[in-house]
Amino acid sequence: MLLIFPPQHSVWFFFPPQHSVWFFFPPQHSVWFFFPPQHSVWFFFPPQHSVWFFFPPQHSVWFFFPPQHSVWFFFPPQHSVWFFFPPQHSVWFFFPPQHTPLSYDYVLVAKTVDDPEKDTFKMQEAFIEKLKMKNLKITKIIDDTVVFYGIQAPNEVFEKYRYLLKVSDACNWSEQQGSVPLSTRIRIVHFILSHVFLNTGENLFELLKKKVFEAKFCLHERETQKELTKSWARWTACFRGQPINDVRNYFGEKVALYYLWLGWYTLLLLPAALLGVIVFLYALAFYKTSPLIKEVCESNTIMCPLCDKRCKVWLLSDTCLYAKVSILFDNEGTVMFAMFMAVWTTLFLEFWKRHRASYTCEWKVFDWCEEEEELILDIVNNAECEPKEHKHSYLRSTLVLILVTLILLLIIGLAHALVVFRVVATVMLAEGSWEFLSDHSNTAAVILGAVLHYFTITIMTRVNRIVSLKLCDIEENQSFAASERSFTIKMFTFQFFTLFSSLFYVAFFLGRINGHPGGYVRIAGKWRLEECHPSGCLTDLFIQMAIIMVLKQTISNVFEFGGPWFNRWLKRRRTKKLQRKCPHCYKKADQQTNRWEELCEICKLSDWLRNYRLNDVNSFSLFNEFLEMVLQFSFTTIFVAAFPLAPLLALINNIIEIRLDAIKMVSLERRMVPKKTNDIGVWTDVLEAIGVLAVIANGLVIGISSDFIPRLVYRYNYGPCANGTVTDTDCMAGYINNSLSTVYMNDQRIYKEFSPDQMVTPSGQNVSYCSYKDYRSNEDYSLTPQFWLILAVRFAFVILFEHVVVICKFITAWFVPSVPLDVKNQRLFDKLNRLKEELSSSEV
Secondary structure, three states, X not given: OEEEOOOOOEEEEEOOOOOEEEEEOOOOOEEEEEOOOOOEEEXXXXXXXXXXXXXXXXXXXXXXXXXXXXXXXXXXXXXXXXXXXXXXXXXXXXXOOOOOOOXXXXXXXXXXXXXXXXXXXHHHHHHHHHHHHOOOEEEXXXXXXXXXXXXXXXXXXXXXXXXXXXXXXXXXXXXXXXXXXXXXXXXXXXXXXXXXXXXXXXXXXXXXXXXXXXXXXXOOOHHHHXXXXXXXXXXXXXXXXXXXXXXXXXXXXXXXXXHHXXXXXXXXXXXXXXXXXXXXXXXXXXXXXXXXXXXXXXXXXXXXXXXXXXXXXEEHHHHHHHHHHHHHHOOHHHHHHHHHHHHHHHHHHHHHHHHHHHHHHHOOOOOOOHHHHHHHHHHHHOOOOOOOOOOXXXXXXXXXXXXXXXXXXXXXXXXXXXXXXXXXXXXXXXXXXXXXXXXXXXXXXXXXXXXXXXXXXXXXXXXXXXXXXXXXXXXXXXXXXXXXXXXXXXXXXXXXXXXXXXXXXXXXXXXXXXXXXXXXXXXXXXXXXXXXXXXXXXXXXXXXXXXXXXXXXXXXXXXXXXXXXXXXHHHHHHHHHHHHHOOOOXXXXXXXOOOOOOOOHHHHHHXXXXXXXXXXXXXXXXXXXXXXXXXXXHHHHHOOOOOOOHHHHXXXXXXXXXXXXXXXXXXXXXXXXXXXXXXXXXXXXXXXXXXXXXXXXXXXXXXXXXXXXXXXXXXXXHXXXXXXXXXXXXXXXXXXHHOEEEEEOOOHHHHHHOOHHHHEOOOOOEOOEEEEEOOEOOOOOOEOHHHHHHHHHHHHHHHHHHHHHHHHHHHHHHHOOOXXXXXXXXXXXXXXXXXXXHXXXXXX
16 A cells, blocks of 8 residues: 655644544555655544554564654543554554754854955865865855855765664664764764865965864754753753763764863762862861970071071071961871772762763763764765775884973973072072062072963973974874874873973972981082972972962962853844844744744845854863863862872862853853763873872872871880880870971081071071071081981882772772773673664564
8 A cells, every 4th residue: 555645735634532543454465555755644533533543463563754744643621542552563653854954064154255256265166166066055145344154964974874883783773763964964063064176285374374164163053052042051050960961962972071070070079079178178277286396486596597698597486377277288188088089089080980880871872983973974075085094104103202201391390490489589588678479588589489380381292282283283183083182191191291300309398308417418519499388398389289279279260161151242223223134034042943934135144143253162171171170170189198189179070160151151152062972081091190190199199298107206216205104295206306407607617608698597696506407417417317217218108009909999999890880781782682673674
């Protein structure tokens, strides 16, 4: 039985009330309902009747609805509609894609050229002709100074993509079940545009650099944009869950996985931030009773000058505030917190893999293969294409390795320059006329150095990006994915060294290579290196980290959001004027758009101008967001022993960052090209490397940088409680004096080191001796046995700490599999269902 309805007419099925309608199709035959395009089909069932569709076994029923028509099924109340399909037959409802003149897949923008003889005009026309040769529909609209080219790809392109996706081995095959979504259409058209070459060899990217075209972008969907703004991209939604599936449908899997990862990272920061606050409050509650603070604040110990010539001796009690801050961040609680954060890093990564697996399985991209996807797109673009063979040049790799090494040496050199700045700043501030800065020259120099470090980071970020792109050009990678991986590794490495070179100096070298009175180490034989405070060096690291994190997160967020917002505010008024020109046709944001209507040219132009005036995005826009958050993750984990409040600052920043990025991406920027993926890519390897480095760094910070080990040795070997002695005195009493050594002016070497003018106290008293922080003999200035014991215990602690934490990490990773069991079972069911469908199709 075959029912055919020719085009350009309406078909009405009208069933009056109070009767029964039976459609009975006996077995062993096929029923076809074929509705050609450009007509309407109405099924109208009034109340109080029954409609029965009965299809016995062993036959096929096909409902085929081509594009550009409407199908209406209207069932009023008080009636019954029965669709009965017994076993062993197939029922097909086929609705082709709703691709209309409204669904433009891409837009190119160029400046209008008056002279058709100009090379720019000829190249524009040549590129558009190349697109037409690929059967792409081009709609040209001219504004005053710009010309827009709306691009639509024919359905044959997407049908070819669906078929190749279906027969591929590892790619996502779920899209074969329905029409190709607009996000996939955009991705396919973007690939085609990127692989169209003129006869002279230029592609679209090179034409953009030559200003032949001004911009390229895909259009925002107003209704979806409005829904995302209401549920996600606004500040009042800060504490709501993210609509990840909606984000994925609109922006693609790559953007969705970024927000999924960022949301997961923010969620797991809650326990880390809570414990960090508890550690800080614990130190805050007990620091007033600490004998170390009492010993510093009530001390009459005279300390040696901090610089040559102008600096004078000073009282240890002058640094009472510094000692209090030091105890807040250098105590027993930070040791346990550092161990917790090392295990937390492993748990975060392992549970993230499980979280990612659940979503990628739901999205049917778990087995997606990037290389096979690119092969499919190559065939869709050009059926005669050849595969891009893997190539490797040892010469290019060696050259890139040498250049990367030189850049890293340059960045390390900048860190040394910051050290020199701090040394010189300390001397200049100490010799200045401002008494407050003169008395706190060391702390002021640390703060100035941290601020200068932040500005160095800001400048080097731009330099590192340019250098990384140039190095990727030298490599000549096979694909964009390979270039992106290479760029990510290089850029992150450069940024990591830029951010952490100075911090590593403060953490592991400050106060350990400066020498001692009579044997100071000087830069260029002139400026003495910095010294640690008698309470420890960890406070300098804390100040450096706190300033960089606060400045980087606040100032960067202000510019990141404020710039695009102000730019959009300036340009919105022009778009509103265009809306008023066409009040009957233009669909305002609060109106429903009929997707079957063709908009007039003015309204198309208005919509395209609205998108054109948004801020530009490129292939690395999402990379910038990832880089920012991964570097923050590095700050949060690597030196967390020195700054337990880092997870709290990261948590607050992330809550703001999620909405800031969402608002920027939905409302302030052009729509990103939706990219398909099933992972965050090379960032997973970067995060795992950071996790390993965090274990090493925190072990070294506690064992080498903090005073945890010297205090431990003093408590059990040199203090009042040594050798198990129980006294009424606090076990840490006398620790500060024990950690100091003394020099006398009657020694010729010391007399040459300090002038008589420097040996005058603030009260005007001349002194013949001073103290400094070190474990040295007062006679020959050799290192004491206590120094060597502390050094041995430091190394033993670092080895023990790292082994214990690494074992905990391995046990944690072993107990938490990367893929949940329900995901494994779901994949089995998906594969089974696919095989059954293939078998059923072959039998039909």
